[in-house]
Amino acid sequence: MGGVMLLFFSLLAVLFTVLVITLRQPMRAALSLVGLMVSLAAIYACLGAHVVAIFQVLIYVGAVMVFMVYTIMLLDDRDTSYRQVFSRLALPAAAVASLVAAALWLLLGSLPSVPVPAEGGGVSFTFSAFSVAFMRHYWFHFELATVLLLVGIIAAWAAIKEGSNG
Amino acid sequence: MDKYQFLTVLSALLFTMGLAGVVVRRNLLVVMMCLEIMLNAVVLSFVTFAVRSQTLAGVAMTFFIYVAASCEIALAMAIVVLLLRHRCSLDLAAHQDLKG
Numbered sequence: 001m002g003g004v005m006l007l008f009f010s011l012l013a014v015l016f017t018v019l020v021i022t023l024r025q026p027m028r029a030a031l032s033l034v035g036l037m038v039s040l041a042a043i044y045a046c047l048g049a050h051v052v053a054i055f056q057v058l059i060y061v062g063a064v065m066v067f068m069v070y071t072i073m074l075l076d077d078r079d080t081s082y083r084q085v086f087s088r089l090a091l092p093a094a095a096v097a098s099l100v101a102a103a104l105w106l107l108l109g110s111l112p113s114v115p116v117p118a119e120g121g122g123v124s125f126t127f128s129a130f131s132v133a134f135m136r137h138y139w140f141h142f143e144l145a146t147v148l149l150l151v152g153i154i155a156a157w158a159a160i161k162e163g164s165n166g
Numbered sequence: 167m168d169k170y171q172f173l174t175v176l177s178a179l180l181f182t183m184g185l186a187g188v189v190v191r192r193n194l195l196v197v198m199m200c201l202e203i204m205l206n207a208v209v210l211s212f213v214t215f216a217v218r219s220q221t222l223a224g225v226a227m228t229f230f231i232y233v234a235a236s237c238e239i240a241l242a243m244a245i246v247v248l249l250l251r252h253r254c255s256l257d258l259a260a261h262q263d264l265k266g
Contacts, residue, residue, distance in 0.1 A: 006169060010176050017180055017203055021187040026195045026256075033199050040206055043173070047217045052209075052228050059232045064202070064239050071243045072195060079255045087258070090190040097186035104178040125217070125225060133222045134229070141226075145233040152237030156244040163248035 006046045013039040024085050026072050030065065037061045051130040173214040181207035194246050194256045198239070205235055 016039060019032035041056040134142070167175075180203055187200030209228050216224025246256070253260045 003169060006172075010172070013176070014179065014183075017183045020196070020199055020203060021183060021191065026193055026199075029196050029199055033202060036203065037206065040210060043210070044213055047173075047213065049213050049217055049225060052213050052225055055229065055232055056209075059236065060202075060206075064236060067239060067243060068195070068198070071246065075195075075247070075250055075256065079257050079260075084192060086190045087192050093186050093189040097182050100185075101179055101182045104182065105175055125222075130222060130225060134226055137222075138226050141230065145230055148237055149233060152240050156240045159241065159244040159248060163251060 002046055006043060009039045009042040009046065013043070022085075027069070030069050030072055033068075034061055034065050037065065049125045051125055051127050054127065170214055170218045174211060177207045177210040177214065179207075180204075180210065192258050194249065194258060194261075197258065198242055198246070202235070202239075205231065 013036055016032045016036035020029045020036065023029045023032060037056060037060045041053040041061075044050070044053040044056060184200045184203030184207060187203065188197050191197050191200065209231055212224040212227050212231070216222065216228075249261060250256060255261075
């Protein structure tokens with residue numbers, strides 16, 4: 001059952017990715033991207049990595065994508081990129097992407113299967129287990145990440161302010 | 167092919183499609199979305215290998231990727247708004263003089 005769900009959400013993820021690339025209107029592309037994020041969260045849940053699934057929904061769908069949708073609603077996007085969706089490099093890029101995808105498929109499909117570790121020997125991917133391990137081993141990285149977030153906020157504010165001044 | 171190999175192939179496929187989207191699309195916002203697809207493909211491979219090896223390092227790495235993605239999207243949207251204000255267009259062709 002888990003394998004079927006994994007396959008279903010993987011197909012859904014590929015479908016939404018194709019929609020993001022091909023749809024004309026940015027808002028529809030953004031909604032397809034939300035579908036992709038939710039599909040990936042479902043894949044993480046199928047793998048048992050519930051903490052990443054929660055992060056995916058809360059941070060990506062709940063914050064990043066909502067921010068992007070707000071920006072799209074603020075902007076008038078009916079310019080030349082609306083009428084002419086693809087660049088002149090569309091055909092060469094599609095051909096190269098097909099070749100790269102085929103090469104990766106052949107390369108990764110030919111890798112030997114590695115035996116799965118014994119049951120009970122690994123770690124749990126629940127939120128509590130992750131929180132304890134995270135604060136024990138990665139607290140300094142967490143502090144650095146908060147500084148990075150603060151710098152990002154200041155940089156975005158400075159960019160907007162610089163643009164307002166001319 | 168076991169499920170870990172399958173998911174690695176899926177992440178490679180998503181990364182390739184995101185890269186193709188960055189190259190072929192003309193709209194700045196959709197290009198940003200394709201960059202997010204590439205980022206998510208990397209996260210998928212991290213999670214796959216973390217679950218495969220039963221370690222938390224890959225999961226912790228995804229947390230930091232999410233932080234970096236949040237910063238990136240905040241800055242990128244600010245730059246998109248500024249570019250639109252100066253050139254009144256989201257078309258990448260209107261911003262050709264930004265290169266190099």
